[in-house]
Amino acid sequence: MSDTSTVQLTAKDFATDQDVRWCPGCGDYSILKQVQSVLPGIGIPRERIAVISGIGCSSRFPYYVNSYGMHSIHGRAPAIVTGLKATRPELSIWVVTGDGDGLSIGGNHLIHLLRRNVNCNLLLFNNQIYGLTKGQYSPTSEAGKVAKSTPLGSVDHPFNPAALALGADASFVARAMDRDPKHLQAMLRRSNDHHGTSFLEIYQNCNIFNDGAFFIFTDKDTKPQHTVFVEQGQPLVFGAQREYALKLDGFKPVPFKHGAEGSLDEAWVHDESDPIKATILARMFDDPRNEGALPRPFGVFFAQTRETYEDALNAQLAAAMNLEGPAHLPTGPGMAFAGGGTGPQKADTADAAPAFLPPELEAELDAELDRTIAGKDTWTVQ
Amino acid sequence: MSESPSAQNGQTAAGESPQSHGREHAQDAQSQERFETRQEVVIKFAGDSGDGMQLTGGQFTNSTALAGHDLATFPDFPAEIRAPVGTLAGVSGFQINFASRPVYTPGDRCDVLVAMNAAALKANLESLEPGGQLILNRDGFDAKNLRLAGYDENPLEGDGLQGYVRHEMDVTRLTRECLKDYELGTKEKDRCKNMFVLGFLYWMYDRPLEPTLDFLDRKFQKLPEVKAANQAVLHAGYAYGDTTETFSTRYRVPKAELEPGTYRSITGNEATGLGLLAASRKSRLPMFLGSYPITPASDILHQLSGFKRFGVRTFQAEDEIAAISAAIGAAFGGHLAVTTTSGPGMALKGEALGLAMMLELPLVVINIQRAGPSTGMPTKTEQADLMQALYGRNGECPMPVLAIHSPSDAFETAYEACRIAVEHMTPVILLSDGYIANGAEPWRFPSAAAMPSIQPRFADPAKLEKAINEDGQFLPYARDERLVRAWAVPGVPDLEHRIGGLEKQADTGNVSYDPDNHENMVKTRAAKIDRIPVADLEIDLGPEEGDVLILGWGSTYGTCRATVRDLLGEGLAVAHAHLRHIRPFPANLGDLMARFRRVIVPEINDGQLVHLIRDRFLIDAVPFNRIKGTPIRKEELAAAVKALIPAAANA
């Protein structure tokens, strides 16, 4: 029995024997690598991690992460996760979805996951295209997108995923990109640390069907001018020499050259607990090709602690069962094996919930079951 | 407001004190003579949906059960919560059949019809037996009610009702009079009028008032004035029967000879929920229910949401897809996963059902069928989702299908569905319908200890010899001799694995597009289902061989059984057998059918099981179908059965 909770794991321990089947050069590789690099350091044993995805190129992800995983059906991963997390709150759950999977077919589940605030980390691989089905425009494709199904350009107005998430009352909203591994790793760690649904949008290059969609933000020549990386308590600065800053004129973000056009003291200082400012960040969504476009923000826009769905549900349950707290709720006979034993016995990891209730409580519930079956009004035939 | 003087007055106004009604009257030597004995009675309560007919019927049912009769009920209500008052669309009905012998159906026709208004009479008169009794609320036949019901002239005045025994009373006026000293608005007072009718029927059928008085105590605990008003009107209705000369006859139905044991009254939905709960307790698997509200399934969601003390988690999802998906997540997590819905919701769950089948995770999917297609007739019953249950998914997607046949059968069948799902690692479809869901009957409930055990097989990391490959890797799709894989839940070290909806290699579960592997997997998954042992089918009633076998499934049970009882009485060689398991079929089904000259398959659809039977067994099974949103009438079925017996048909 390997006891992964005490052995220091490395990224390799999270690789599987499956050949990774993305197109060479796909941005998904980088994201996989960063996830595999981050997982060993989050202090959660491998067996307690579950990666759940929908369908799409991105959703192949679970096959490549050596933990528990499910490659489910198109768009439904958030709903599956809600059931898994409600019943197994101790698991660290990573949801992998695409712009089509999460915002088109699964848009409904996504917003409900966010409002319920199920504690999980949702990675939205946004490549602004349907990759797996070979290149149709997606709900994040820019209007006018010429793609397989839109020879004359799409006529749909796209979603702004970060604004959508905030609109659904997400408790954590962040953005990263495949081509900035260090920042992506930091964002993954932040997502993991947040207790609640962490919505992390990751700009991902699909070099086959939408190559370069984000180059203006990721290429070292254009990146400094077109991106602003927000950090808690720090002024919003950008530019090749970090010579520009943003200030707020009312609710309107205004770039200025600090020193020349004003003091850095006037700059907008990032506060991730402020939902209004988070909304302004999310709304900094200009087409970067336009003259005077504001830089695109990256980093944690918003983070707020709010009770999670499973905490509230399980607190109700524990109270109804007269248990000391949710940690005492039984997980069922499947977890009797978590301790590596051969019989139905209690899991022996210290922070794991028990598989069963204490015998006297189980007996009491069996008696209560009989009372419930009998109901209030019975009669006896001799 | 409790014990207000007006409440006291109210009771006086009713002319009686509570103690003066009830059993004592029945034992009164003088009134004894006025009792007539009946072996079987069918009563239909009909009124506007705001008239409280369902509650009245429910109370009468309870009192009937406590009186020791066998019974069956059929609530029949409009889809609209508040259909326009007084219209035909707004008529709500509740039928109860009770008897001294076993009761199998709520009855084709009623002996007594309670009509609270003109529309209720118009909608139901056709189902009243010739010579039957009519209890009419005269206040419900004013000009407005007559117009809304579409009567050109008042039926109470013409001679259209001549063939019936009429009891006309001014229920509204009498109720108001009884409550004249109560501090309630007219609307609230009028809401008590169902109690008047109920009190009157209690008088007529010699029932004690106490169970309903107790019920009102509980229901209106926080509204003492309303409680007192309802109780006063109930007494007044009883007293009305007692003091009004017009009604000279009262009825007694002898106790039924039910099998010894302790009984309760139960609806199909309640029993279904209890069966799930028992399975959860017995297996020690905490239950998770994912559901999205839909008639007639919502009551199970309501009921289970009240079972938190058992550790039951209920999740009201954003739609049916989320409901089943969340249940799949819970199943992955090692819980007893259930999702409940009705036809339209079932359609939405199709893709996720396929996923559950591919994942080979236990999941119980309950479809409380209603009349379709599309939104159809939500409050009406039908059995038209059988083919959907068997085949309504993309690809070859087999799963066990079970059908509940009556309220008292629901507990065991729901339990059995859980057992199969958990022990055979498969989604299971359990079919019920609106008629079973809302109908009630006496139930000799089991003790949980008497239920068969449920034994999930979880992957045990300490015993992995067989389930790992040469690299020591866990094989999530290694199967035992029943072709069942082990359940491996996240959290257990060394069992890390990935599962998904893509076709998988045998044993490893790795994605595979190999042609032979695919064919092999398709056949293996089907064989796994078809090898599930199910009990042999037995003749429910009638001889072991003969002229005609009525082969039924689901809610036609009572009709089939009652029909056979009647035909056996006529000396015909007919029998009834009823399928609980539709996939897999009981192994002896073919042999059993071969012992009869003809097989007839009654269904509330356009012919579904009959096609399976014809296809599978190459026999000329006869379809018998009614698609009216209501249970099949036994007289119609009896005629169809007789037509298959030359001697009987010519007679």
Ligand SMILES: Cc1ncc(C[n+]2csc(CCOP(=O)(O)OP(=O)(O)O)c2C)c(N)n1
């Ligand atoms: C119910 C259903 N409809 C359609 C599909 C086909 N399909 C698979 S992936 C996909 C879109 C994927 O786009 P996205 O989520 O952006 O993922 P990407 O491939 O770009 O990573 C579609 C339409 C499907 N698998 N299931």
Ligand code: SF4
């Ligand atoms: S199609 Fe695009 S998104 Fe999919 S694997 Fe290839 S490059 Fe990546």
Ligand SMILES: [Mg+2]
């Ligand atoms: Mg995409």
